[in-house]
């Protein structure tokens with residue numbers, strides 16, 4: 001028999017015994033499960049009445065619950081919906097105080113680990129978008145009703161409850177329903193678990209599918225689902241759904257399934273070297289959604305708040321009191337550098353790939369993001385800043401056409417490009433991505449700049465910010481005769497003489 005050597009992830013983790021690691025992984029995987037008992041920790045008595053009546057009042061809802069792990073484990077309606085008379089969202093229903101909203105805090109009674117991981121993640125604060133450019137666009141340029149059915153159904157918003165009258169305790173029609181990922185609940189907790197775990201099945205198998213994330217991670221400004229679907233991962237996933245073992249308990253990549261990774265595989269679920277997490281930012285090293293991308297370090301505090309620190313800015317040390325605005329006197333408990341975040345993601349890749357392949361992927365990604373940053377985003381951002389400073393642009397962000405052009409370059413096209421490159425979607429990296437960035441830089445941004453400040457001043461700005469960048473040579477100096485001849489020759493070999501017009 002051939003002598004087996006340890007797999008790459010064992011060597012990487014610097015661990016001598018594969019068996020030891022497997023045990024730890026299994027331990028981490030099961031630690032998150034509730035350890036209580038029906039009758040003591042759940043299975044509230046009055047719950048049977050809810051079940052009996054809703055069995056006929058809302059049979060679909062009843063059946064979803066009954067067939068779920070909750071139903072099968074004896075976790076009943078009252079275990080989740082029961083409220084205290086004093087709660088803002090409590091109302092009396094058939095003799096019991098209940099609440100329609102079952103917040104992450106309510107789930108935390110039995111699932112504290114998931115609760116904590118969600119609370120500290122970017123997902124939980126996704127409702128705090130009031131101060132953003134996007135919000136101004138939505139509220140003012142669009143209109144509040146559009147924000148309600150658009151932005152807020154993805155991001156989440158504050159749910160208000162009636163404070164008096166017959167409806168006291170019930171959520172208002174203006175703010176409910178809402179299952180946005182960063183919903184602000186009446187009990188102060190953030191997020192909604194049902195954003196990913198559809199009710200009343202609350203299944204992890206469903207949450208592992210890419211379509212779960214695709215409710216929000218889709219569309220012109222963050223087409224992660226489309227990128228995934230066109231990637232080989234997405235293609236093989238769709239062709240092999242039956243082999244994905246989605247209902248598996250631990251669902252360790254490369255062990256419980258091998259066909260292809262889903263969004264959850266890479267961003268949340270367990271691999272041989274990585275424990276699962278509900279903190280979706282843990283394994284990413286770049287911010288790929290800002291106008292100019294930067295690498296990001298992660299700081300976690302003892303009040304379960306965390307925040308990103310861009311590469312190059314000072315990092316606090318473990319044990320120090322953080323001076324960050326979000327910290328409010330809390331101490332640093334963990335610092336993950338961007339390299340450490342990346343190696344967590346790589347730990348997932350090694351379930352199915354080797355380090356040469358994975359290093360190559362990240363090398364291509366980094367080069368691509370640097371190209372976007374250096375050739376397009378930084379010089380345009382610098383010109384926009386100059387225009388603002390010299391009063392050529394009003395302080396209002398969307399009242400001049402050039403502002404829309406720049407907005408779409410970074411917020412739509414530039415993001416699509418970066419997302420395509422990070423998750424192996426070549427059509428998004430190029431045709432929907434960098435191709436559009438280039439086209440709109442040269443043939444929308446520059447003409448609009450000339451229109452705004454006149455040819456002479458535009459030339460001066462371009463000379464200052466664009467000309468020093470080698471990649472723009474062709475635009476200022478034309479293409480060399482050699483380069484053109486090469487293209488002509490290639491064409492003529494394929495399509496015949498005179499084919500390049």
Ligand code: HEC
Nearest residue numbers: 047049050053054057077078081093094096098099100170
């Ligand atoms: C005797 C029948 C009956 C019992 C018992 C009962 N419900 Fe209901 N429940 C209803 C009906 C009817 C509605 C209203 C349905 C509608 O408006 O479409 C309702 C509505 C609800 C709503 C939604 C309220 C809203 O405004 O959206 C929740 C949540 C709910 N019940 C949970 C419970 C829970 C938890 C229990 C057990 C404490 C329970 N129900 C017991 C019949 C019952």
Ligand code: HEC
Nearest residue numbers: 050051054062065070075076077080100101102103194199
């Ligand atoms: C594991 C916790 C859990 C259990 C168990 C549970 N619910 Fe719910 N229920 C929720 C969540 C979460 C929501 C969505 C509210 C939110 O987003 O906060 C909800 C919403 C509802 C709604 C209003 C939404 C709608 O679609 O009309 C009703 C009615 C309801 N539940 C009834 C019940 C009944 C009846 C049972 C028992 C058969 C039950 N629930 C069991 C968590 C639970």
Ligand code: HEC
Nearest residue numbers: 129132134135137138150151154155215216217219222289
């Ligand atoms: C289809 C769901 C969806 C809609 C609708 C939507 N967003 Fe988003 N938004 C997202 C997702 C997903 C991201 C994260 C993208 C990423 O990380 O690549 C995001 C990112 C953002 C960010 C950047 C956050 C950061 O940390 O950098 C802001 C700000 C924002 N959205 C505001 C809005 C506003 C305001 C609206 C409405 C005018 C809106 N969004 C509409 C899903 C949505």
Ligand code: HEC
Nearest residue numbers: 032104107111114115118193196204207208251264269276
């Ligand atoms: C962004 C989507 C998303 C959100 C939001 C989310 N989950 Fe999950 N959840 C998942 C995925 C994906 C899995 C499966 C992870 C895996 O493969 O092991 C999962 C698994 C679970 C499990 C099973 C854990 C186990 O060890 O078997 C529980 C319990 C759970 N989630 C609870 C919650 C609670 C409570 C919340 C809200 C505080 C929540 N989830 C919010 C996506 C989500």
Ligand code: HEC
Nearest residue numbers: 033034042069073075079102106107110193197202203204
């Ligand atoms: C009273 C305790 C209790 C509450 C409250 C509770 N759960 Fe659970 N949950 C359980 C138990 C028990 C299981 C089954 C665990 C098992 O079988 O090992 C479970 C399992 C799960 C699973 C795994 C289901 C699957 O198909 O694999 C998810 C996801 C989950 N819960 C999410 C939630 C969410 C979201 C909430 C709040 C809306 C919630 N739970 C509230 C006790 C609870």
Ligand code: HEC
Nearest residue numbers: 122125126154155180181195212213216263264267280281
């Ligand atoms: C209901 C909408 C919604 C769903 C469903 C959703 N997300 Fe998100 N996600 C968002 C929004 C909005 C943001 C941007 C939050 C911000 O930066 O403020 C985001 C951000 C992220 C980020 C960036 C985190 C960071 O720290 O920068 C990752 C990664 C992510 N989501 C992965 C997932 C995965 C994987 C799933 C499915 C298992 C998923 N999301 C499901 C709305 C959603």
Ligand code: HEC
Nearest residue numbers: 210213217224225228262263266284285286287288289422
């Ligand atoms: C093969 C693994 C893999 C799969 C599958 C995958 N991702 Fe990613 N994702 C990545 C990598 C790698 C990055 C870039 C990581 C970095 O910044 O270092 C990334 C970045 C992201 C970001 C951050 C974007 C930003 O603006 O900063 C979001 C959000 C995201 N993915 C969501 C998703 C969603 C939703 C799906 C499924 C539709 C998905 N991912 C599928 C590996 C994956």
Ligand code: HEC
Nearest residue numbers: 232236253254258259260261266345348349351352361424
């Ligand atoms: C569960 C197994 C699995 C995991 C985990 C996984 N991949 Fe893959 N990956 C595959 C399969 C299968 C293919 C298709 C191979 C082929 O036929 O070209 C693939 C292909 C690729 C390709 C080639 C794309 C193309 O168009 O040729 C890249 C790049 C890639 N993976 C990167 C990654 C990265 C980066 C990670 C971790 C963030 C990762 N993969 C995680 C299974 C996986």
